Amino acid sequence: MTNKQRLYLLEQMLRIRSFEERVGELFLKGESAGTMLHLSIGEEAAAVGVGAMMQDGDSFTTHHRGHGVFLARGADPKRMMAEIAGKEIGYCRGKGGSMHIADMSLGHLGANAIVGGGISHIVGAALSYKTLKKDNVSVAFFGDGAMQQGILYESFNLAALWNLPAMFVCINNQYGMGTRVDQSSSTLDFAARAKSFGLQADTADGQDIEDVVNKAKKLLKQARAGRASFLTINCYRFYGHARKDKSPYRSEQEETAGRQQDPISFWEENLVKAKIISNKKLETLKKEIDLEMDAALSFAENAKKPELATMFEDVYSPKQAKPLSNKARLDL
Amino acid sequence: MPRQNIVKTIAKTLDQQMEIDSSILVLGQDVGKRGGVFLATEGLFDKYGPDRVIDTPLSEAAIIGAAVGMAAYGMRPVAEVQFADYVFPGFDQLVSQAAKIRYRSGGQFFAPMVLRMSAGGGVKGGHHHSQNPESLFVHTPGLKVLYPSTPKDTKGLLTAAIRDDDPVIFMEPKRMYRSVKEEVPEEDFEIEIGKAKIVQAGDDVVLISYGSSMDKVLEATKILREQAISVELIDLRSLMPWDKEAVLKSVARVGRVVLVSEAPRTLNFVSEVSACISEEILDSLLAPPIRVTGFDTPYPYAYDKEYLPSPNRILKAVQKVLDY
Numbered sequence: 001m002t003n004k005q006r007l008y009l010l011e012q013m014l015r016i017r018s019f020e021e022r023v024g025e026l027f028l029k030g031e032s033a034g035t036m037l038h039l040s041i042g043e044e045a046a047a048v049g050v051g052a053m054m055q056d057g058d059s060f061t062t063h064h065r066g067h068g069v070f071l072a073r074g075a076d077p078k079r080m081m082a083e084i085a086g087k088e089i090g091y092c093r094g095k096g097g098s099m100h101i102a103d104m105s106l107g108h109l110g111a112n113a114i115v116g117g118g119i120s121h122i123v124g125a126a127l128s129y130k131t132l133k134k135d136n137v138s139v140a141f142f143g144d145g146a147m148q149q150g151i152l153y154e155s156f157n158l159a160a161l162w163n164l165p166a167m168f169v170c171i172n173n174q175y176g177m178g179t180r181v182d183q184s185s186s187t188l189d190f191a192a193r194a195k196s197f198g199l200q201a202d203t204a205d206g207q208d209i210e211d212v213v214n215k216a217k218k219l220l221k222q223a224r225a226g227r228a229s230f231l232t233i234n235c236y237r238f239y240g241h242a243r244k245d246k247s248p249y250r251s252e253q254e255e256t257a258g259r260q261q262d263p264i265s266f267w268e269e270n271l272v273k274a275k276i277i278s279n280k281k282l283e284t285l286k287k288e289i290d291l292e293m294d295a296a297l298s299f300a301e302n303a304k305k306p307e308l309a310t311m312f313e314d315v316y317s318p319k320q321a322k323p324l325s326n327k328a329r330l331d332l
Numbered sequence: 333m334p335r336q337n338i339v340k341t342i343a344k345t346l347d348q349q350m351e352i353d354s355s356i357l358v359l360g361q362d363v364g365k366r367g368g369v370f371l372a373t374e375g376l377f378d379k380y381g382p383d384r385v386i387d388t389p390l391s392e393a394a395i396i397g398a399a400v401g402m403a404a405y406g407m408r409p410v411a412e413v414q415f416a417d418y419v420f421p422g423f424d425q426l427v428s429q430a431a432k433i434r435y436r437s438g439g440q441f442f443a444p445m446v447l448r449m450s451a452g453g454g455v456k457g458g459h460h461h462s463q464n465p466e467s468l469f470v471h472t473p474g475l476k477v478l479y480p481s482t483p484k485d486t487k488g489l490l491t492a493a494i495r496d497d498d499p500v501i502f503m504e505p506k507r508m509y510r511s512v513k514e515e516v517p518e519e520d521f522e523i524e525i526g527k528a529k530i531v532q533a534g535d536d537v538v539l540i541s542y543g544s545s546m547d548k549v550l551e552a553t554k555i556l557r558e559q560a561i562s563v564e565l566i567d568l569r570s571l572m573p574w575d576k577e578a579v580l581k582s583v584a585r586v587g588r589v590v591l592v593s594e595a596p597r598t599l600n601f602v603s604e605v606s607a608c609i610s611e612e613i614l615d616s617l618l619a620p621p622i623r624v625t626g627f628d629t630p631y632p633y634a635y636d637k638e639y640l641p642s643p644n645r646i647l648k649a650v651q652k653v654l655d656y
Binding site: 059090091092093094095096100102103104109110112114117118119120121122123124125126127128129131132138150151154155157158161313314315316317319 | 357383388389391393394396397398399400401402403404405406407409421424425428429432433434435436437438439440441442473474476496497498
């Protein structure tokens with residue numbers, strides 16, 4: 001890895017954290033169109049480590065905690081924030097929001113608020129790539145909660161059985177909402193589960209982005225060659241499940257220890273120690289990023305709301321026979 | 333034109349469309365070498381090979397989910413679920429994913445996929461091989477729902493479904509797979525989705541039905557003809573969207589209507605049709621609309637004859653609207 005690449009990883013992680021802090025503000029100000037917010041603070045190395053190793057044209061799905069992955073794949077924070085605020089200029093015309101955002105041009109086949117809901121779609125995308133002889137990989141990002149969903153194992157089976165360019169990435173933040181992973185999973189060795197399906201599989205340390213990058217790179221290469229793969233990345237969810245969750249199900253002691261596994265401060269210290277960045281330059285970089293995200297926040301706040309009638313658009317193809325007009329009902 | 337049954341028509345239509353459009357592929361349990369549980373994909377595997385006729389494991393959720401992903405990335409998958417009753421393990425993928433992908437992405441992604449399934453009772457299949465879950469699909473905006481009852485309609489609507497840019501649930505009346513034969517044009521043609529068919533014109537009563545209930549309705553119509561009662565018979569064929577215009581026009585003219593569907597009674601699809609009739613043309617009615625339906629029970633194992641709307645029950649309902 002070059003020093004430039006190391007700095008890039010740091011910058012991307014900092015952008016995600018700064019963005020998410022401002023999404024929090026958006027909600028506090030009552031400017032979000034939705035009420036539900038799930039932050040991935042503490043999980044940035046997983047999103048950036050895998051996201052940075054993917055290639056243009058690769059596609060992916062994420063879960064309800066997917067801001068980081070989308071930013072790591074090149075999302076414009078302005079349009080993303082506007083989407084969460086339910087604005088016309090947002091990625092999905094303000095119809096997706098945080099948990100259902102998608103973007104065709106960046107290969108984002110969709111975040112999903114159904115745990116495990118988007119996993120099988122990458123199997124289909126990968127099957128398309130294989131059929132159309134494209135050199136792309138489709139990647140599913142999900143949490144440890146989805147490790148207990150049946151659809152994951154149906155998807156594992158198909159991806160391995162059909163030798164698909166598919167990769168499954170579990171961002172194990174230790175909690176499915178309020179239940180700790182050791183209370184919900186018969187084994188904590190997720191890679192072993194994947195291996196038993198014939199997938200190439202590994203486990204990465206989510207505090208150490210270099211470890212994530214190395215393993216993701218290898219497993220993406222395998223997937224691109226038709227050997228479907230799986231990577232589980234261990235990290236810690238710094239805050240509650242959602243905005244108002246004060247995590248009464250875990251101790252302060254545990255949280256303090258968990259937050260010490262911060263992938264950002266870990267990487268900062270590494271780069272400063274190796275003299276790849278000075279403390280002063282680091283502060284400047286952070287300030288620049290915060291300004292960018294402040295601008296995204298005000299962009300979203302000031303953006304135009306979609307017309308009410310757009311509620312009735314995009315249900316069916318506009319080209320073909322439409323079901324009875326709902327639009328007329330608005331005028332009743 | 334060859335006379336052929338519904339199941340043969342499905343296989344021939346899939347073949348014709350796969351020849352025309354290389355992005356179409358077929359997937360499902362046993363659709364390949366076996367040719368499908370009902371032989372609706374017979375011959376396709378030999379002709380198109382395993383890359384376009386894909387035998388899948390018993391994984392309805394992943395079959396439907398993979399179809400969504402494939403459809404979003406350039407293919408037109410036609411997936412088969414052997415029985416409508418087997419769709420439920422994949423219901424989330426259908427309701428939460430396929431149906432919403434266009435809306436949630438603001439129109440960027442869409443899923444041009446067809447999900448074929450055999451449906452309906454009368455084959456002594458019991459609870460898990462006889463159901464008609466069309467109301468559940470219709471109740472999910474984003475899905476289109478077709479349910480033809482004749483070979484010709486099957487061909488025209490299946491062709492339209494494959495070319496449609498939205499996910500289409502294509503229900504097939506399994507007890508009529510081989511019992512109904514008619515001449516089916518060899519050439520490629522579409523029937524517009526959302527258009528009902530006036531099977532016969534009449535002046536005394538309008539009978540409205542679709543899909544697997546049509547065989548009993550046709551039997552009842554024959555008896556009514558012998559009794560010199562003039563029936564206007566409408567086969568809806570398409571349930572979402574459905575042809576409200578044609579229905580209201582016929583019912584407003586005739587003033588009496590009986591609606592038949594073998595699905596359970598409460599929130600049966602014909603309940604929606606009946607509600608629209610009452611809401612929009614109440615003044616034209618000479619009698620309240622009557623529904624003849626299955627019952628609000630799980631599909632019974634030993635009483636399937638009694639459960640299904642029989643010609644007798646249909647005749648009684650017709651008499652009731654005539655006597656009102």
